[in-house]
Amino acid sequence: MKIAGLKCRICGKEFPAEPVYTCDNCFGPLEVLYNWDFIAENVSREKIENGPRSIWRYADFLPVENVEPIDLGAGFTRFIKAENLGEELGLKNLYLIDDSTNPTYSFKDRVVSVAVTKAVEFGMKAVGCASTGNLAGSLAAHAAKAKLPAYIFVPEGIERNKIVQALVHGAKIIEVEGTYDDANRLATEIAEENPDWGFVNINLRPYYAEGSKTLAYETVEHLGWATPDQVIVPMASGALLCAIHRGFEDLERVDLIEENDVVFNGAQPYGLPISKAVKYGKGIEPVRRLETIVHSLAIGNPADGIFAKEIIEKSSGFAEDPVDEESIEAVKLLAKTEGIFTELAGGVTIAALKRLVEDGRIDSSDVVVAYLTGNGLKTTEGIVDHLPGTVKIKPRLEEFEKVIA
Amino acid sequence: MIRVKFPSVFVSITKERKIEVDADGKTVKELLDILFEKYSELEARLIKDGELTPFINIFVNGEDIRYLDGLETQLKDGDEVTFIPAISGG
Numbered sequence: 001m002k003i004a005g006l007k008c009r010i011c012g013k014e015f016p017a018e019p020v021y022t023c024d025n026c027f028g029p030l031e032v033l034y035n036w037d038f039i040a041e042n043v044s045r046e047k048i049e050n051g052p053r054s055i056w057r058y059a060d061f062l063p064v065e066n067v068e069p070i071d072l073g074a075g076f077t078r079f080i081k082a083e084n085l086g087e088e089l090g091l092k093n094l095y096l097i098d099d100s101t102n103p104t105y106s107f108k109d110r111v112v113s114v115a116v117t118k119a120v121e122f123g124m125k126a127v128g129c130a131s132t133g134n135l136a137g138s139l140a141a142h143a144a145k146a147k148l149p150a151y152i153f154v155p156e157g158i159e160r161n162k163i164v165q166a167l168v169h170g171a172k173i174i175e176v177e178g179t180y181d182d183a184n185r186l187a188t189e190i191a192e193e194n195p196d197w198g199f200v201n202i203n204l205r206p207y208y209a210e211g212s213k214t215l216a217y218e219t220v221e222h223l224g225w226a227t228p229d230q231v232i233v234p235m236a237s238g239a240l241l242c243a244i245h246r247g248f249e250d251l252e253r254v255d256l257i258e259e260n261d262v263v264f265n266g267a268q269p270y271g272l273p274i275s276k277a278v279k280y281g282k283g284i285e286p287v288r289r290l291e292t293i294v295h296s297l298a299i300g301n302p303a304d305g306i307f308a309k310e311i312i313e314k315s316s317g318f319a320e321d322p323v324d325e326e327s328i329e330a331v332k333l334l335a336k337t338e339g340i341f342t343e344l345a346g347g348v349t350i351a352a353l354k355r356l357v358e359d360g361r362i363d364s365s366d367v368v369v370a371y372l373t374g375n376g377l378k379t380t381e382g383i384v385d386h387l388p389g390t391v392k393i394k395p396r397l398e399e400f401e402k403v404i405a
Numbered sequence: 406m407i408r409v410k411f412p413s414v415f416v417s418i419t420k421e422r423k424i425e426v427d428a429d430g431k432t433v434k435e436l437l438d439i440l441f442e443k444y445s446e447l448e449a450r451l452i453k454d455g456e457l458t459p460f461i462n463i464f465v466n467g468e469d470i471r472y473l474d475g476l477e478t479q480l481k482d483g484d485e486v487t488f489i490p491a492i493s494g495g
Binding site for chain 1: 451489
């Protein structure tokens with residue numbers, strides 16, 4: 001069997017593979033424990049290359065067995081050599097994974113496909129989550145496919161398109177007065193009261209988080225089974241960065257790659273805890289008031305912050321904290337150079353990358369992969385006022401000629 | 406009385422999810438001392454090297470005590486104190 005159980009990330013205590021998320025010994029978070037001999041015997045580069053064009057080509061590394069996945073086609077998104085943007089930034093080997101082309105237009109489809117599959121496997125009666133918006137749309141869509149009701153808790157004031165997207169699939173959207181952290185606390189209390197509901201990023205979190213590892217597998221497969229020199233990852237809770245790190249480790253463990261010394265860099269809007277801790281050499285200090293327009297990264301109390309910080313520091317990477325104006329400019333730069341309209345979190349990532357190059361932390365010849373996690377049409381509110389307006393004319397040739405004169 | 410809610414992961418120690426404690430006018434730290442007296446195992450698991458574990462957050466009426474007065478936060482009759490595992494991710 002592939003799944004050996006769950007294991008505490010702090011004290012190492014082991015548990016059966018059930019919908020539990022907290023260690024009863026030290027209250028630390030749990031992660032999936034695999035039978036690596038079994039996986040090594042079953043997986044191969046050829047098997048993966050002949051698999052479906054989705055995250056499920058990496059099923060040997062995902063915590064699902066003996067059940068058909070709830071699959072909308074998440075993953076195996078565009079892998080692009082960004083020559084134009086690289087030229088602007090001074091990088092010869094810049095690559096982008098563009099998750100704005102996922103079924104619900106963000107990387108969340110990777111984690112939700114795994115988590116909703118587990119909810120079905122565990123026979124849960126409903127699914128739910130706390131979300132800053134991208135997870136909401138993804139969970140709503142996958143729940144519809146799985147024929148499960150979905151209860152989704154979001155902070156007030158997130159982008160309208162993210163709400164509309166979740167509503168259209170029939171999910172119940174509960175807008176909570178306060179921040180993401182308030183919505184998350186309430187959702188956790190509700191998850192505690194309803195153990196037969198699968199809250200994907202709470203009681204299904206150990207399984208959910210595994211879906212993001214596929215970004216590492218795709219990176220390596222697209223680079224011809226080699227690792228990049230550096231990666232740059234947007235951070236909210238820090239879970240994505242940790243999952244990509246685990247993904248590279250998995251491949252090394254089963255000898256699908258020869259070396260693994262990837263430098264991890266994180267990107268977070270100015271003032272948020274993980275970047276602040278890495279950049280200024282402090283501990284992770286939660287923040288109550290969040291002053292950024294990048295709602296999808298606005299988590300004041302990041303559960304995986306300490307783990308993400310450790311990975312960044314051990315790999316000799318760094319974290320940058322661009323202000324919102326830099327992130328907006330970076331969204332525009334990416335759009336104008338590569339034809340990709342990413343959401344503001346992607347702007348944070350590119351703006352942070354720009355700073356890292358300027359500070360000499362990334363060499364011009366390094367193979368760099370940046371992760372674009374969502375679609376620009378989801379966060380138009382943040383960018384519309386920073387674009388030139390349209391030109392209005394009467395339908396006459398001479399009017400147009402005046403415009404271009 | 407103070408209403409105290411525990412997460413399911415405490416139940417092997419506390420046996421129940423909801424209790425009432427006579428801690429009106431006391432601080433969160435004093436409430437913890439009362440709970441540790443009642444559930445001795447809880448102290449060893451919740452306090453590491455003299456500090457509260459970062460993996461459990463304590464809320465008073467829905468607000469994280471970090472943003473109140475921490476362990477010195479004062480409690481009054483009718484307050485609800487909730488222990489919640491630190492889990493978040495957008």
